[in-house]
Amino acid sequence: xxxxxxxxxxxxxxxxxxxxxxxxxxxxxxxxxxxxxxxxxxxxxxxxxxxxxxxxxxxxxxxxxxxxxxxxxxxxxxxxxxxxxxxxxxxxxxxx
Numbered sequence: 001x002x003x004x005x006x007x008x009x010x011x012x013x014x015x016x017x018x019x020x021x022x023x024x025x026x027x028x029x030x031x032x033x034x035x036x037x038x039x040x041x042x043x044x045x046x047x048x049x050x051x052x053x054x055x056x057x058x059x060x061x062x063x064x065x066x067x068x069x070x071x072x073x074x075x076x077x078x079x080x081x082x083x084x085x086x087x088x089x090x091x092x093x094x095x096x
Contacts, residue, residue, distance in 0.1 A: 008023075
């Protein structure tokens, strides 16, 4: 299992509603992809500019395919990434 947590900080607070909407659609589409076990988007209640993505993929191959799929190539990469600072945290599960 591949676990990825990504912290996104929106650069301009005025873009927060748009980013929230885009991430919601990206989440919906990503959940339909083969090998996606879990894909969740969290919006911080203490800092409205912060979003956290929590992704679980069956294999590295499934994650690699995700990065070529519609959710990533038409929403995340061209529309979200230019407006955020991104800190990825590939992770391991402490207690299964």
